[in-house]
Amino acid sequence: MSEKLKIKLSIANRVYPLTIDAKQEEGLRKAAKNIEAMIQQFEQSYSVRDKQDVLAMCALQFASQLEQKSIDKEHVNEHLEEKLNAIDELLRSHLVS
Numbered sequence: 001m002s003e004k005l006k007i008k009l010s011i012a013n014r015v016y017p018l019t020i021d022a023k024q025e026e027g028l029r030k031a032a033k034n035i036e037a038m039i040q041q042f043e044q045s046y047s048v049r050d051k052q053d054v055l056a057m058c059a060l061q062f063a064s065q066l067e068q069k070s071i072d073k074e075h076v077n078e079h080l081e082e083k084l085n086a087i088d089e090l091l092r093s094h095l096v097s
Helices: 022-045 051-096
Strands: 004-011 014-021
Touching: 004 022, 014 022, 022 051
Parallel strands: none
Antiparallel strands: 004 014
């Protein structure tokens, strides 16, 4: 059974108490830090007064990055599959000869 931790994360000037598995702590703290950095970036770059708007833009940014990585991974997988098929055909042609 994994050890449970009680932590508090601060995001957009609000504190969120969480009970998590110990192995999740590093990832959650890094995520909160990244969100805070992105909030600061949006607030400096745009005149946004409402925290909800800033948080929505952060969510959109992170979601789009995740989707783009998924799309990129699909393209890499397709490319690798094509190369493996070409190698397979080459090997088969040499084995038949």
